[in-house]
Amino acid sequence: MKYYLIAGEASGDLHGANLMKSILKEDPEAEFRFWGGDLMQAVGGTMVKHYRDLAFMGFIEVVLNLFTILKNIKLCKLDILNYQPDVIVFIDYPGFNLRIAEWAKEKGFRTHYYISPQIWAWKEGRIKTIKKCIDMMYVILPFEKSFYEDKHEFPVQFVGHPLIDAIANHTQIMPEAFKKQHELDDRPIIAILPGSRKQEIRKMLEVMLTVVDAFPDHQFVIAGAPSQDADFYTPFIKKQGVHLVMNQTYDLLSLSNAALVTSGTATLETALFKVPEVVCYKGSYISYQIAKRVINLDYISLVNLIMDKQVVTELIQGDFNTKKLKEELAKITDSYTRAVMFLDYYDLEKKLGGKGASEKTAKLIFESLQ
8 A cells, every 4th residue: 555644743753653664564565655754764665855844833934934835735735646645644733734635635535644633722623624624533642532522523533642652662771871972970860852943942942051050960961853963052052061962862861850841742751751840832922922812721731731730830931931940940859749740640641541552543544445
């Protein structure tokens, strides 16, 4: 069978790669063509476009890059027509993917969606498009099944969260070897996960690194995003006591004592590694003001959303400042706060449904093609 996958972000590349591996177990003759990244490329097939050329953050950034986005949509449609896949698998990235899905359904292609758009957070009206143009939807958050089926009468498959598998399959490293490789000492590590896009990283690190001097008994290590070159981080690691680790985020988290994390998938990854964290986010003023008016959620981090309570502190926009960051980081290095957070983290993992998301999804996709 011929599979066409579209992932537009680093997390989509990770989940897309694991899904491709699982599809190959069901269909050893599978052929892949995709929009994704290095992890999907390592599995095999033909990459049409790398996600680093697709990621635009915020409302203003999207408007400024509208010509490029429209050009990519046109390219994608032509490429699908030429490839004639047996199924198209959309992986999150809704702004782009739902545009393609509408067109693809009209052209008679099978349309499957892995990792639902977060329409429960905003743009709930997209449910009309999803009902019209998606043949099968695979959701990874426990509350999404009820949202789709009970509220919108649209049947979906809850397959569990693929991060459970990704973390379970992570090869344990030797702590001493890792520290020696990156010239780290024996002080506890505070991991800094500033995001994956250039404008996001710059904005987050500017504030995150202001707390380094307040914690001399710890060492700070930035997790370099796979979408960026190490040279991009050079200006940020000149500060004394700051280190950089490229493409080894899971290794870093497995050894970390605490973490400062930009809101996104990384907040959930950090929690699943049982690392106490402070969740941070700061967008452009205009983007934030728009978001505040259209997003109807009590929390922004996946950890708090899934647990439906505040498990981790969120410092958003104006609250994301040096003073509050110092206060919250001091709290998560305190024994009692850490103990409470660990208990919540274990409950979180139970709620996510256990291992096998990629395998379940691959099996359902392949069976639907028979």
